[in-house]
Amino acid sequence: MDIQIELTAIGGTDGLRVAPCAPGDPGAGQIRVRHDGIGVNFIDIYQRTGLYRLPLPAVLGVEGAGVVEAVGPDADGLRIGDRIVYAGLTGGYAASRLLPAWRAVPLPDAIDSDIAAASFLRGLTAHMLLTRTHTVGAGSTILVHAAAGGLGATLTAWAKQRGATVIGTAGTPQKAQTAREAGIDHVIIGRDADIVAEVRALTDGRGVDFAIDGIGGTMLARTLGCVRRFGTVASIGQAAGPIPPLDVEDLGPLRSLTLARPSVMAYAADPDTYRAAALDVIRAMEGGIAPTIGRRYGLADAARAQADLEAGATTGSLLLVP
Known part of the structure; x- marks a missing residue:
């Protein structure tokens, strides 16, 4: 008998419970994967708190890596024993799960399952942001909030590999040091820092070309002030809480900004986009582009992992181990 973590009520982590479950039998076009590791992401928290609604009870978790344990009819190209990674579909907080075969991406021997499980969704998100939302290349300057986190x-x-200059924010000197060790060019430290003034100083008054804001709350309005005219802002989350309404005049015409609200789940829902992006992410992992695993938890401790992530008490990526 396996276990899975079920969300039984919207709200706090007390709505998560450990429940026994039997391994499922894959249907047409499906596989069953035995997890080696499962990534923990803010989208899991957004689903738990009701920002993104799911029918209850639900099993959270949208990425993982492991070994193919059973193969259904028409699941072409996959065999029992294959190592795979996937992202973009809820149901991951479980020892094993059923998965559409097209989402299973073969893992090269050089990539550890734990690293893949904790990195793949972030890799897809980075691919979406740096290639689709705003093309980042040589000469680009970007702003990344929460630079010490996995994303x-x-x-x-x-972005550095693509030739960009990266400015990041970090809440503490310790997190700033983590970001520096990851190769960032400049770090603005402190939740109450005047990021607009500091970004302008670092860019000779111009502002960045592209800013990525997963903080939300009142931070998004401040982020707009960090971007040059005709630059782009991507709002990808709200770890600090709901985002107050913005006036269209906050974007232009004076600033002439583009505001995007891209979803990696939507990006990963198109099979052609998913497969092409996955190949790039795997190549990036092989080249060493993957966050460190900040902390490992047993699958039964999923609630504690979410609480630590929500409190900002972690760096790197978080991993659940069945």
Whole structure:
């Protein structure tokens, strides 16, 4: 008998319970994967708190890596024993799960399952942001909030590889040091820092080309002030809480900004986009672009992992181990 973590009520982590479950039998076009590791992401928290609604009870978790344990009819190209990684579909907080075969991405021997499980969704998010939302390349200057986190580290490494200059924010000197060790160019420290003034000083008054804001709350309005005319702001989350309404005049015409609200789940829902992006993410992982695993938890401790992530008490990526 396996276990899974079920969300039984919207709200706090007390709505998560450990429940026994039997391994499922894959249907047509499906596989069953036995997890080696499961990534923990803010989208899991947004679903738990009701920002993104799911029918209850629900099993959270949208990425993982492991070994193919059973193969259904028409699941072409996959065999029992294959190592795979996936992202973009809830149901991951479980020892094993059923998965559409097209979402299973083969893992090269050089990539550890734990690293893949804690990195793949962030890799897809970085790919979406740096190639689709705003094309980042040589000469670009970007702003990345929460630079010491798993996504921040991935964005920093990938943007640097593409020739960009990266400015990041970090809540504490310790997190700033983590970001520096990941190769960031400049770090603005402190939740109450005047990020607009500091970004302007670092860019000779121009502002950045592209800013990525997963903080939300009142931070998004401040982020707009960090971007040059005709630059782009991506709002990808709200870890600090709901975002107050913005006036269209906050974007232009004076600032002439583009505001995007891209979803990696939507990005990963298109099979062609998913497969192409996955290949790039795997190549990036092989080249060393992957965040460190900040902390590992047993699957039964998923509630504690979410609480630590929500409190900002972690760096790097978080991993659940069945």
